[in-house]
Amino acid sequence: MKYFSLVAIIFALITSSFIWMPNEEKTEGIQFESLTFEEALKKAKKEDKLIFLDAYAVWCGPCKMLDRTTFKNKEVGDVFNENFINLKIDMEKGEGPAIARKYQVRAYPTMFLINANGKVEKRILGFVKDEQLLSEVENFID
Template identity: 75%
Template sequence: MKYLSVITIVIALIGSSFVWAPTNSDEEGINFETLSFEEAIQKAKKENKLIFLDAYAVWCGPCKMMDRTTFKSKKVGDVFNENFINIKIDMEKGEGPAIARRYQVRAYPTMMLINGEGKVEKRILGAVRDTQLLQEVNDFVK
């Protein structure tokens, strides 16, 4: 009987962890859209916004650090989700190498604000904290 009670408690705890597990909709920070670069350009034109492109590589430590910190900041998410079309592209896969050549990406992370015509309005090199990133884009925020 004692083992049955322990098993019941363990099952209840495991089950409740699924109920309380966070979902993507509850996450704070930048909402990166799953768009091709061309789709992002078209959306930027249509919505009259700039694209925020995070040009990264999977092996890049500072890129991973920004994913865990800067890009998860509520302050950053509030500003970026309202003002920009946010996309992340691995510069070593898919369309990434062509974009890296087009925009001369030579270091990671490289972040860019790009207009609907494909012109770079702002380039940010290297890892930055949330307050630094917000300062960098301040002139482009409505």
């Protein structure tokens, strides 16, 4: 019985320490906003920025690799968070299928720079490393 009590106490201490650990996931990289596409268009117009749209699918391996690498890069995050309205939409759920049809998404990942009127300014297909992504958008940075 003492052994069971000791194990229960240790388990409680270990699990409670995880609850109080700060979430450092948001400290670096691109901060994607929780907005609908229409809300993003309005915000883009108000702030005079382009929308960076990551059109992805949950089953897409290269999409997951972008999330783990390129989108977590500090330099990429600094540039994108300052210059764009960052939006990430699953093209197979919610408003995603309509957006996929409108912008003719044929492969994943597809990334877009879209102006406040909904016009595509730039389309980027497939996995890209941080330097390449920054190079792709450099002409659109203030």
